[in-house]
Structures are given as C-alpha cells and as structure tokens.
Amino acid sequence: MRVNFKQESFIEGYFNRIFKGLSFERIGLKLARVKEIVEVERIENYKLPLLMFLLEDDSLLHVEIINDEIKPDLQSMLVYDMSIILRCGLQVRTVILNFGSRQQGGEIERNFGSVHYNTQVVDLYGLDGERVYEEINRKISSGCLLNEREKLNLVFLPFMKKSVPFDKVLPKVMSLIEKIKDNEERTAYLTVLPEIISRTTKQGVDVLREWLMGSEVGERIKDEGVKEGMRESIMIILLEKFNLLPDNVYNAIAEQNNENILMKWLQNVTIICSIDELKKMVINLE
Known part of the structure; x- marks a missing residue:
C-alpha cells in the first residue's frame, strides 16, 4: 500500500x-x-x-x-x-x-x-440541518460565494438532522447546489457530493440516479446529445477506478452511439466495483 x-x-x-x-x-x-x-x-x-x-x-x-x-x-x-x-x-x-x-x-x-x-x-x-439549509439557500440565492463554514456545511448537509428522511433531503440539497451561479463551484459540488454518497449508502445512489433523470443536469445531457462528452466522462471515471481497461471494454464504450445507453452507463459507472461487472454492463460478458 x-x-x-x-x-x-x-x-x-x-x-x-x-x-x-x-x-x-x-x-x-x-x-x-x-x-x-x-x-x-x-x-x-x-x-x-x-x-x-x-x-x-x-x-x-x-x-x-x-x-x-x-x-x-x-x-x-x-x-x-x-x-x-x-x-x-x-x-x-x-x-x-x-x-x-x-x-x-x-x-x-x-x-x-x-x-x-x-x-x-x-x-x-x-446539527440543525434545516437551519443550515436556509442559511446556505439565502447565500446562494444572493449570488454570493460560500464562506469556509458554509462550504463544509453544504458537503455534509444531507447527513444533518432534518424533519424529513434522507431520501427526501438529498434531492433538495442537489437542487440547491444547481442554483450556485459560479460554474466551476457548482460542478465541483455536483461531482464531490455524489462521489461521497456513492461510497457511503446504496439508498443514496438510488436517490441520486432518480434525481439525475428528473433534473436539469440530466435533461441538458439528453437534449444536447453530447455523446462524445458522455463517452469521455465514462472513460475518465473508469480509468480513475481501474487504471487500465481491457481492449474489448474500451472499444465497446468508444463505439457506442446510443444516447440512452450512454446515459444509463453514465448513471451506473460510479457504482461499478470490478472489471467483471463492467464487462457485464457494456458487452454482456460473464
């Protein structure tokens, strides 16, 4: 190690x-x-x-x-x-x-x-998650950048105490992040929070998948039809996980032109844990 x-x-x-x-x-x-x-x-x-x-x-x-x-x-x-x-x-x-x-x-x-x-x-x-949510919501709505305390609060906001369950809180937090005006800051949170959730709880992964399908982020990916961008994103995530991909897996992703299939792979790629699972997903190999 x-x-x-x-x-x-x-x-x-x-x-x-x-x-x-x-x-x-x-x-x-x-x-x-x-x-x-x-x-x-x-x-x-x-x-x-x-x-x-x-x-x-x-x-x-x-x-x-x-x-x-x-x-x-x-x-x-x-x-x-x-x-x-x-x-x-x-x-x-x-x-x-x-x-x-x-x-x-x-x-x-x-x-x-x-x-x-x-x-x-x-x-x-x-921690009082509802109070923290309102505080961050006001700051983001005003167009201001988050301070140090608010940045940390936003990352861990889904895990704070609320009057509604986790599967209802998480989509609200993701939608709150979408309101951040600074593009790089927004993209960072839309990347980091799902990454933490995907490593933590399967329930959170399911909620994120459902949120993506109904969110502006998911709709933009579909509407713009950026297949090349989706293929590139899938490749980057997989190479970070496995360092090297088998030729047949690489070719299957590179040659895929069906937007619905690419979208499905993009949603599922963060929870793939092994090359065998990956093969089953992209080329149906056992």
Missing part, C-alpha cells in the same frame, strides 16, 4: 477545490487545515477509506460516515491506518461522522489481538 501523491485526477481536483484550506472545527475537530485530498491504493479484501486528507501539519485525517444501518468496518480502517503509519511514517487520525439517531458522539473501541484501535465519533445528526 502507498499514499499516492501523483498528479491529481479531475475528481481529486474538485475535492481539493472544495476542501483545500478548510478547517473541520465547525464539526468539533480541532485539527490543522486541509492541504489536499489523498488517494490511497486498494488493499485486497479490505474496503477503501471513504476520505483521506493530508493536513497542513503533514498528518493524515481518515474520515468515514455511518448511520443506523451503515456500520463501521473497523478492521479495514485499522489495516489502512497501520499501513500508512508503517510505510509512510505519517500520523493518522481517524474520525467517524455519524448521521444516525442511535449512535452518539464519543469513541468506538475494538481490540484486534494485541492491537487496541479507537476512533472518534462526531455526531452530525445533532
């Missing part, structure tokens, strides 16, 4: 646009500010970290998200943290953000043989 500081991908670029220079003090973490997002190589049979940030004091912040249904994979978290410490000599602090009603803030501890592992739990469910 290595921490990879190679040239940033387009997704990493959007993460850095939002998080670079931010402090997590707003959610109760007194840490150095974020320097950049970090890409971590996958360790076989262990779940990749959700988010890993290099901080300005050259330590790493490992972030996971849980709720009442999503339980923390502490063994995977430990494996990645220890690999970074042993191979890179970097200090790692691991934090779990909770948006469930049953888990409280504090710590989660587990013993793995002689190794004692503990992580801090930050309770996002205790």
